[in-house]
Amino acid sequence: MARTTSADVARASGVSRTTVSYVLNGRGGSSISAGTRERVVEAARRLGYAPSAAARALRTGRSDLVLCVLPDWPIGPVVDSLLEHLTEELAARGMAMLVHHGRDRRPLADLWRAVDVRAVVGLAPFAPEDEQAMRRAGIRVLATAAGAVAGPGAAEGAQMQTGRLQVEHLAARGHRTLGYAATADRRVEAFAEQRLAGARRACAELGLAGPRVEPVALDLAAAVAAVRSWRGARPAVTAVAAYNDEVALAVLAGLRAEGLRVPQDVAVVGVDDIPAARLAVPALTTVAQSVDVQARHLVARLVADLEGAAEDPAPPEDLLAVVVRETTRPVGDPTR
Amino acid sequence: MARTTSADVARASGVSRTTVSYVLNGRGGSSISAGTRERVVEAARRLGYAPSAAARALRTGRSDLVLCVLPDWPIGPVVDSLLEHLTEELAARGMAMLVHHGRDRRPLADLWRAVDVRAVVGLAPFAPEDEQAMRRAGIRVLATAAGAVAGPGAAEGAQMQTGRLQVEHLAARGHRTLGYAATADRRVEAFAEQRLAGARRACAELGLAGPRVEPVALDLAAAVAAVRSWRGARPAVTAVAAYNDEVALAVLAGLRAEGLRVPQDVAVVGVDDIPAARLAVPALTTVAQSVDVQARHLVARLVADLEGAAEDPAPPEDLLAVVVRETTRPVGDPTR
DNA sequence: CTGAAAGCGCTTACAG
DNA sequence: CTGAAAGCGCTTACAG
Numbered sequence A, B: 001m002a003r004t005t006s007a008d009v010a011r012a013s014g015v016s017r018t019t020v021s022y023v024l025n026g027r028g029g030s031s032i033s034a035g036t037r038e039r040v041v042e043a044a045r046r047l048g049y050a051p052s053a054a055a056r057a058l059r060t061g062r063s064d065l066v067l068c069v070l071p072d073w074p075i076g077p078v079v080d081s082l083l084e085h086l087t088e089e090l091a092a093r094g095m096a097m098l099v100h101h102g103r104d105r106r107p108l109a110d111l112w113r114a115v116d117v118r119a120v121v122g123l124a125p126f127a128p129e130d131e132q133a134m135r136r137a138g139i140r141v142l143a144t145a146a147g148a149v150a151g152p153g154a155a156e157g158a159q160m161q162t163g164r165l166q167v168e169h170l171a172a173r174g175h176r177t178l179g180y181a182a183t184a185d186r187r188v189e190a191f192a193e194q195r196l197a198g199a200r201r202a203c204a205e206l207g208l209a210g211p212r213v214e215p216v217a218l219d220l221a222a223a224v225a226a227v228r229s230w231r232g233a234r235p236a237v238t239a240v241a242a243y244n245d246e247v248a249l250a251v252l253a254g255l256r257a258e259g260l261r262v263p264q265d266v267a268v269v270g271v272d273d274i275p276a277a278r279l280a281v282p283a284l285t286t287v288a289q290s291v292d293v294q295a296r297h298l299v300a301r302l303v304a305d306l307e308g309a310a311e312d313p314a315p316p317e318d319l320l321a322v323v324v325r326e327t328t329r330p331v332g333d334p335t336r
Numbered sequence C, D: 001c002t003g004a005a006a007g008c009g010c011t012t013a014c015a016g
Helices: A006-013 A017-025 A034-047 A053-060 A077-092 A108-113 A128-136 A158-172 A186-205 A220-232 A245-257 A275-279 A291-306 B006-013 B017-025 B034-047 B053-060 B077-092 B108-113 B128-136 B158-172 B186-205 B220-232 B245-257 B275-279 B291-306
Strands: A065-069 A096-100 A119-122 A140-143 A178-182 A212-215 A239-242 A267-271 A285-289 A320-323 B065-069 B096-100 B119-122 B140-143 B178-182 B212-215 B239-242 B267-271 B285-289 B320-323
Touching: A006 A017, A006 A034, A017 A034, A053 B053, A053 B108, A065 A077, A077 A096, A077 A291, A096 B108, A108 A128, A108 B053, A108 B096, A128 A140, A140 A291, A158 A186, A158 A239, A158 A267, A158 A285, A158 A320, A178 A186, A178 A220, A178 A245, A212 A220, A220 A245, A220 B275, A239 A245, A245 A267, A245 A275, A245 B275, A275 B220, A275 B245, B006 B017, B006 B034, B017 B034, B065 B077, B077 B096, B077 B291, B108 B128, B128 B140, B140 B291, B158 B186, B158 B239, B158 B267, B158 B285, B158 B320, B178 B186, B178 B220, B178 B245, B212 B220, B220 B245, B239 B245, B245 B267, B245 B275
Parallel strands: A065 A096, A065 A119, A119 A140, A178 A212, A178 A239, A239 A267, A267 A285, B065 B096, B065 B119, B119 B140, B178 B212, B178 B239, B239 B267, B267 B285
Antiparallel strands: A096 B096, A285 A320, B285 B320
């Protein structure tokens, strides 16, 4: 059975295709009688008419489709929330959004054989040749650099501020010799570099030596090795900032295996505030990012860019917060 | 500047549009001279020619686009891996895949205004009216029921087997009175029901009473309440199966807060083997799912369906495994 | 208030 | 070996 077209609807309702198009697209103002209008709508419904997106795109010369290209990160709550908000904002502007999980296996160009899009949003920068090819095909290209949530005008992105907050928190507790537990996951390298850079910068500003950086994979052996290195240093490390909460949990396990007490011997602070952080023993201090605030800001920037706004929206104020728990709390003081 | 079309390429290389199409699509066999071929390819490259997907779809009457619609779950490693494999498999068949993160906010129908697709893959069943509308528009509709990894022909899906394995493991350790820590996250209800059903079925087969089910949100207070209920029962619960590892970590925190020892007083088993499970104190026994095996099987089923194969591929053998750690290990016995 | 006609860019049977 | 022409389904200026 052939596809139902607007001609079928026109025939079934006794009007021309012009009228069908006007009725179904809400054009033509009041020039079409209520009776005609109803007949057309009813016929379309009865026949299960779905307009051809290809024909419409070809005729109007524009597509209402926005494509979001995901980088090779593990998809977490922030990206998830971002996609949800982005879909919603674009829908409010009459656009539909789809997501490409291509993992850079194939050239992006292959996609253009299958679909026309109005704009492409990348969460990480595109390869220069891909970007150029898209622009030449008349596609708007928007890319958000990893971690630059505070916007290109701001001195520090959210990722850097994360590292800064960890160090400032530990320094405020009196720690002078810090360790940094880096991630072993290569996929998040861009974030990792920024977080560590923020920690380094904060150390410099506070007059501390840079943190002793050790990679910590998510297993006990790796954590124990890092702990030994930190404790063998002179002066010995008394506090560790970790790339994220999972790495911090590994550090806690390593400290316990080495017979060290937390926070008395070594304090620990993570990033993300995953559920396991709250439930760890001792409960993990961490830098929480407001997923929703972050996602909304990214979306606001992308939409402003898409609409050609002159200025970027102001960066959010309340993005990051240190959640103080037991791994950095002075013993016997439940309030600080 | 207007978009580059095949006519531009034809003009620039001194041939007709027919020839351009033949060269660029590899049709026309050997009837086109190597020189002509090269001139066309070179002109296309120089002009940055990208064929109009809309025009091609309209003319050929078929789209090479497959749409994957995600349900309202938190997107974890399994779905992530699934999408990656699906993209790859479809690409090998000349199709491109895009993903819709729409969260059911708007009717799916809105998407068809923006894009033509050949098939739609749903990870959860579609609403009947959506499904009917898509079929009437000539779109293949494939849906995978949540948890039915073992296929519709099998008696138990992977999710049910998960609950069964937990119970069988605890029973083998001598436990006769079991608790079940249910999730408080409504989004995963479909999984939760299946996992619990599997646990119940295993209890029945082993001649045990059904597990005492308590909901456990991811905070200490909720966990403590559940622990008190389990321990106040007569006979008291001596082992708890949790919906997943996060819930299990909450249970561990609740047990510790109540002064109970693990595993001596209460044993605990989770599902998923997240990094925090391995790093918990005591380390958490859990049912690990092979993300890769699961994703590949789902993809195999979808592809078989898409290609109209007569039979479903055989369910994977090695999908689930109990990873025994300290929370269920007899004290003083490091091997069992 | 409604219809006939053009044309978006492509592919492909057909003619040479 | 290559070109002229038709037609996919739609929207929209234009004519009535």
